[in-house]
Amino acid sequence: MQKKDGKIWIAGIESELHGQTLSSRELRESLANRKSISVLPDIWVIKMGGQSIMDRGAAAVEPILEELVEAKKAGINFILCTGGGTRARHVYSLGLDLDLPTGMLARLGASIPVQNARMLQLLLAKHGGIMAYPEEFEKLPFFLNAGCIPITTGMPPNEFWEKSSSQGIIPANRTDAGVYLLGEFLGAKGVLYIKDEDGLYTDDPKKNPDAKFIPKITAKELIENGQDDMIVERVVIEYMQRAENIKKIQIVNGTKRGNILAALNGSDVGTVISAE
Amino acid sequence: MSELLTGDGRTHVESGLMRESLVSKKLLAETDKRTVRRMVPDVHMIAIGGQSIMDRGKEAILPVVDVLATLKEKYKMVVGVGGGARARHTFSIGLDLGLPVGGLARIVGGVEENNRDILQFLLAPHGGITFVKDHFQDLQLFLNNGLIPICIGQPPYHFWEPPSVEDGRLPDNGPDVGLFLMAEVIGAESVIYVKDVDGIYDKDPKKHKDARFIAEISAKELLERDYDDLPVEREMLRTLENARNLRSVRVINGLNTENLTAALAGENVGSVIYSSRYEKGE
Numbered sequence: 001m002q003k004k005d006g007k008i009w010i011a012g013i014e015s016e017l018h019g020q021t022l023s024s025r026e027l028r029e030s031l032a033n034r035k036s037i038s039v040l041p042d043i044w045v046i047k048m049g050g051q052s053i054m055d056r057g058a059a060a061v062e063p064i065l066e067e068l069v070e071a072k073k074a075g076i077n078f079i080l081c082t083g084g085g086t087r088a089r090h091v092y093s094l095g096l097d098l099d100l101p102t103g104m105l106a107r108l109g110a111s112i113p114v115q116n117a118r119m120l121q122l123l124l125a126k127h128g129g130i131m132a133y134p135e136e137f138e139k140l141p142f143f144l145n146a147g148c149i150p151i152t153t154g155m156p157p158n159e160f161w162e163k164s165s166s167q168g169i170i171p172a173n174r175t176d177a178g179v180y181l182l183g184e185f186l187g188a189k190g191v192l193y194i195k196d197e198d199g200l201y202t203d204d205p206k207k208n209p210d211a212k213f214i215p216k217i218t219a220k221e222l223i224e225n226g227q228d229d230m231i232v233e234r235v236v237i238e239y240m241q242r243a244e245n246i247k248k249i250q251i252v253n254g255t256k257r258g259n260i261l262a263a264l265n266g267s268d269v270g271t272v273i274s275a276e
Numbered sequence: 277m278s279e280l281l282t283g284d285g286r287t288h289v290e291s292g293l294m295r296e297s298l299v300s301k302k303l304l305a306e307t308d309k310r311t312v313r314r315m316v317p318d319v320h321m322i323a324i325g326g327q328s329i330m331d332r333g334k335e336a337i338l339p340v341v342d343v344l345a346t347l348k349e350k351y352k353m354v355v356g357v358g359g360g361a362r363a364r365h366t367f368s369i370g371l372d373l374g375l376p377v378g379g380l381a382r383i384v385g386g387v388e389e390n391n392r393d394i395l396q397f398l399l400a401p402h403g404g405i406t407f408v409k410d411h412f413q414d415l416q417l418f419l420n421n422g423l424i425p426i427c428i429g430q431p432p433y434h435f436w437e438p439p440s441v442e443d444g445r446l447p448d449n450g451p452d453v454g455l456f457l458m459a460e461v462i463g464a465e466s467v468i469y470v471k472d473v474d475g476i477y478d479k480d481p482k483k484h485k486d487a488r489f490i491a492e493i494s495a496k497e498l499l500e501r502d503y504d505d506l507p508v509e510r511e512m513l514r515t516l517e518n519a520r521n522l523r524s525v526r527v528i529n530g531l532n533t534e535n536l537t538a539a540l541a542g543e544n545v546g547s548v549i550y551s552s553r554y555e556k557g558e
Contacts, residue, residue: 005482007331010365021327021480022364022450023506031444036376051295055286086286089293096292101312101521103461137435156436160412161457164518168304169312170293173436181436185378196285204297206284229300235438242439244376 038187050083106162194254199271314463326360358451362387381437388428470530475547
């Protein structure tokens, strides 16, 4: 067996990656500024809030699904993802009480959005709602070409591999992050979060009546303003700043009819958070 | 007993986190913990280098296999492995094709599976068994039957790999990170990275004769020193700094297998990288 420096060799990658550790700064810098292809550029990735929408039951869910079906009929293609909500909060509370590690909490939290996705699939079945599990994502073109509405969990598949944060044991990557990263990977047309508030406020408007609405803000401004609470997971704001594709996200109030269609048709309703 | 609460249009299950966004910094500080519970604390995670050990073929692999077979009699171990040259080739072709970082992260594990399957084949007479993600919770079944679970390192972030912190378009999270995180949830006794250098140096000792050996350093300082090259992933160092169970990792030279025996016996071989989050001995 022919070896080079004691190792079995693959010809042809000498110049770039071979013989280097992947930690090499020189190597990483040589790969900067590469452009990636877009996987599914015409598809929206939409998240249905867990606590904000699903936990409200039929009163909130049904009109939103009607609006989404209307969008689908108008030729707007999307993947529908779900949040967890109050049951996720309950199981995190239980996990925290037992001093379970972050990876275990992420595992526990993953079950709830799957329940919510299955509920939506049952409701949307007659309009082509179909479960698209992460293992089946390579079949997304098939589902979409068949006129289906793929429905999936918003949670990223990190589970036991979820990292602890510098502060806090609750997993930092939950359904907002999973939905954002899915959109970024697909090079999607846009990422839309459907919640029960008009968008981002300076604080949680449900607890602080003085919270002010923010229609438009950059990621940098949002981090610098130091606000304690916000309507999307903090890691999304971090990821956005170094992402290649999804440079803005939109948050709309789905309990007010018309907002979802307006956003999907390109209107800046709700709050738009942009990378720069 | 938890109650269902209504009144704001939503139905809540009563809990300490009820109605919380889980984003509030105040809430994260209040629910933070210095340490967490360990799942199987008497396990050692042995991370075998792809390029550093596996690509060397039988002259490096077989001695490691022999020593693992002996050490199994005394220690509970999970063996993980990286991808090596074929992982680099995967990235090289994938980048040329313009695959996004999530696409690269999804496919690179395939070549680690080759290395896992080779190690499983070689360790089969001594109880080597493949250990895949979906059987994570069967770990004790394997260990209590005297088996050696062998897994790939790449964490299953797949298409959800975050945009990289480091330059370039490669995933930050590789096998060093994945095996570290498995060990963190397990609450393992130690994590040992088996490579082909004696440990951490200020530059690559294979290319620079004057490279200086570092026996012990914090992950934070190692990141701050910003060396051009390291035998472990930088993201593993960042992950170690935030870990709540594991306090340190060890990097040893597996070309001399006595190092592995010594490391498992708790002797001071190779380099130790520790988290600056904790005091010594904490």
